Amino acid sequence: MQAIQGFSKLSKQEKTDYLLQHYLKDFPQAEQILSQYLNQDEKLQRLHDEFIENTLTNFYLPFGVAPNFSINNKNYVIPMAIEESSVVAAASKAAKFWGERGGFKTTVLGTEKIGQVHFNFSGELEELEAFFQQVKPKLLESVQSITKNMEKRGGGIRSLDLVNKSEDLANYYQLHATFETKDAMGANFINSCLEEFAAVFRDEAHLHFQDDAELEIVMSILSNYVPNCLVRAEVSCAVDQLGKTKEEGQAYAEKFVRAINIAEVEPYRAVTHNKGIMNGIDAVVLATGNDFRAVEAGVHAYAARNGKYSSLTHAKVENGIFTYWIEVPLALGTVGGLTSLHPLVKLALALLQNPSAEELMQIVAVAGLAQNFGAVNSLVTTGIQEGHMKMHLMNILNQFEADVQEREKAVEFFKYNTVTHSAVVNFMNDLRAK
DSSP states (O other): OOOOSSGGGSOHHHHHHHHHHHTOTTOTTHHHHHHHTSOSSHHHHHHHHTTSSSOOSOOOOOEEEEEEEEETTEEEEEEEEOOSTTHHHHHHHHHHHHHTTTOBEEEEOOOOEEEEEEEEEOSOHHHHHHHHHHHHHHHHHHTHHHHHHHHHTTOEEEEEEEEEOTTTSTTEEEEEEEEEOTTBOOHHHHHHHHHHHHHHHHHHHHHHOSSGGGEEEEEEEEOSOOTTSEEEEEEEEEGGGGSSSHHHHHHHHHHHHHHHHHHHHOHHHHHHHHHHHHHHHHHHHHHTTOOHHHHHHHHHHHHTTTSSOOOSEEEEEETTEEEEEEEEEOOOOSBSGGGGTOHHHHHHHHHTTSOOHHHHHHHHHHHHHHHHHHHHHHHHTTOHHHHHHHHHHHHHHHHTTOOHHHHHHHHHHTTSSOOOHHHHHHHHHHHHHO
């Protein structure tokens, strides 16, 4: 089949017709499915159409809430957009558990973000260093029109340095800049500053160095690795509050800490351990209109910052006190981007009482810690499948298109029996055979 020319210029209906004719001939429900997920409000649909290119319809995720979070003695209901069974339930359960034991405590440890101009230089390092010091004031002056409004809000450029990376890659250097972007995630602001730096740096280099090829700009881009845009969330209580007796609480605490220790030293476990943390983090990041892919990339890089991939959460027992915490890099925004466009994002932020970016960092970190607590708690007690599969029961029943009576009978039966896919299949086959 020949490549189609000008696909993006076709109307939505023309795009759909082309796909139905050439790629979806054997999927008769295709047109109905695409149509039923369109929003009937034309203005709202047009808004969604313009988020990306070549939009055909909308792809829905459940939007739920986890209530009863006490964070720094303030109560929150946390919005989550996610499709995975048991995430919201586990977060809600953890919120209730720790709410009865003093709640979550959080601290923002830093809000620094990073951007870099990457360039090649084949001359002498001393000459480059002298040139950078000479041109640095011009670089900072060149972005004043871009930084003016950000500086009014307390943000702006915090540092600009020349970094020599030629030992890692021949002739490779950076202009390494740090930024404070306040309540904005700041990607467009940072990239605009970097591109201006690059243009001025290149032009000045052409005037300074005799050989124009001696300095070549490769690219200018922010980094999603933000180890200094960091937040800590923790919970703690006496070990005797973790069980019916002090001995039971002590045993539970020791087993829980051991499970965390395993994730600290074993990368195979750490990856799944941290994936569970991201179940909570991504769900809130997505619900609040932030970039969960950027957050994921930065968080996993941070988990490997010491040369070995490890747990993001930690736990200890000292002097009879159980303490459990997470430190995680989160570059988030509450203004700009989807936060001012998507109606559900606006609602989610209103539900969180219109937090600042720093407050949102703390809320998101708590969601990750709560989700991890729920997972590890299940692993060291009942096992992960019992709770997860009970939540998954409805998905399996939906595959059978079970009616109301069948659902009620299935829920009652699996109150007392283990949920597995094969067990539900057998139950439904037996029920319908009767």
